[in-house]
Amino acid sequence: EAGVTQFPSHSVIEKGQTVTLRCDPISGHDNLYWYRRVMGKEIKFLLHFVKESKQDESGMPNNRFLAERTGGTYSTLKVQPAELEDSGVYFCASSQARNEQFFGPGTRLTVL
Amino acid sequence: GENVEQHPSTLSVQEGDSAVIKCTYSDSASNYFPWYKQELGKGPQLIIDIRSNVGEKKDQRIAVTLNKTAKHFSLHITETQPEDSAVYFCAAPSSMNRDDKIIFGKGTRLHILP
Numbered sequence: 001e002a003g004v005t006q007f008p009s010h011s012v013i014e015k016g017q018t019v020t021l022r023c024d025p026i027s028g029h030d031n032l033y034w035y036r037r038v039m040g041k042e043i044k045f046l047l048h049f050v051k052e053s054k055q056d057e058s059g060m061p062n063n064r065f066l067a068e069r070t071g072g073t074y075s076t077l078k079v080q081p082a083e084l085e086d087s088g089v090y091f092c093a094s095s096q097a098r099n100e101q102f103f104g105p106g107t108r109l110t111v112l
Numbered sequence: 113g114e115n116v117e118q119h120p121s122t123l124s125v126q127e128g129d130s131a132v133i134k135c136t137y138s139d140s141a142s143n144y145f146p147w148y149k150q151e152l153g154k155g156p157q158l159i160i161d162i163r164s165n166v167g168e169k170k171d172q173r174i175a176v177t178l179n180k181t182a183k184h185f186s187l188h189i190t191e192t193q194p195e196d197s198a199v200y201f202c203a204a205p206s207s208m209n210r211d212d213k214i215i216f217g218k219g220t221r222l223h224i225l226p
Binding site for chain 2: 004031033040041042043044045048056091093095100101102103104105106
């Protein structure tokens with residue numbers, strides 16, 4: 001069974017540009033989560049989808065971040081316009097049961 | 113809301129020795145405590161978890177202990193091997209009713225020395 005996949009693995013963009021990150025969860029997993037780790041700090045929750053609905057987006061930093069999960073399958077996280085402080089590693093996780101979340105390898109975003 | 117503190121930030125142990133990583137949490141209602149291991153180039157992977165109705169759980173060379181009174185829990189790795197080198201994260205639920213919204217510690221980078 002394929003695990004959670006994320007694309008791209010790395011992205012380097014300039015301040016003010018737009019970047020879209022993609023997450024493909026494990027097939028059949030209704031729950032999809034986005035997290036972010038800024039260098040040296042803890043992994044922080046961004047938001048949670050149940051199927052195509054946003055269950056909790058309390059961790060989204062600001063309105064420059066937009067997450068979607070059309071059709072309840074893959075999800076995208078768009079940052080527009082990107083700022084320097086958006087740099088970090090963005091993880092996606094999926095689960096069927098409430099507790100056991102399976103994480104993807106992450107997308108390392110660098111904003112110059 | 114929940115706050116999770118993790119120590120140490122870096123830990124080096126000789127191969128074959130034991131490693132212990134400690135975490136504290138703030139919300140006495142928290143009842144689920146997972147531990148994640150992140151290897152280079154990969155995402156965090158759940159390695160063991162414990163619920164508040166038990167004080168200790170063991171899976172081969174790894175064990176987790178929980179002290180609800182003191183609000184701390186620890187990861188113990190015995191007979192460490194090179195493949196144990198990784199970053200380890202403890203976590204706790206953000207609130208009693210949201211055990212799937214987890215709050216992570218800052219991580220411990222474990223180095224196993226040959």
